[in-house]
Amino acid sequence: MSTVIDWDVLHAQAKHIMTMAYAPYSHYPVGVAALVDDGRIVAGCNVENASYGMTLCAECGMVSDLISSGGGKLIAVVCVDSAGAFLSPCGRCRQLIFEHGGPHCLLMTPAGALPMSDILPWAFGPDHLS
Numbered sequence: 001m002s003t004v005i006d007w008d009v010l011h012a013q014a015k016h017i018m019t020m021a022y023a024p025y026s027h028y029p030v031g032v033a034a035l036v037d038d039g040r041i042v043a044g045c046n047v048e049n050a051s052y053g054m055t056l057c058a059e060c061g062m063v064s065d066l067i068s069s070g071g072g073k074l075i076a077v078v079c080v081d082s083a084g085a086f087l088s089p090c091g092r093c094r095q096l097i098f099e100h101g102g103p104h105c106l107l108m109t110p111a112g113a114l115p116m117s118d119i120l121p122w123a124f125g126p127d128h129l130s
């Protein structure tokens, strides 16, 4: 069974949760929404900290939402900045998305949807430990 990806819905959800971000230090709110293989949508926003290095990226919140709401595999991900423009996830968050989405999970970019195998080439992942 293939899951239809409604990119407009994911984009809207990412923009909505971006408005909930706690970013008093960088003033750079981020939102992310992702489609799970069972049709659920999970989402997260960045949560900063006075101890800057403790900051949780939006993708951390999204993965926490994924796991705490039942798990599953990420199919498609949209990350946005304050303008709603597609955001390039940081390296650590590419690893987070890869862990739960694998190489075929799609990330929306200004150049269209690209697989994680393009976003994080030659990735280290769960298969290395099995």
Ligand code: THU
Pocket: 023, 026, 028, 029, 030, 045, 046, 047, 048, 055, 056, 057, 058, 059, 088, 089, 090, 093
């Ligand atoms: N940020 C994210 O939430 N995700 C990313 O992939 C890139 C960066 C956040 C962290 C910090 O709160 C702000 O953006 C500026 O770096």
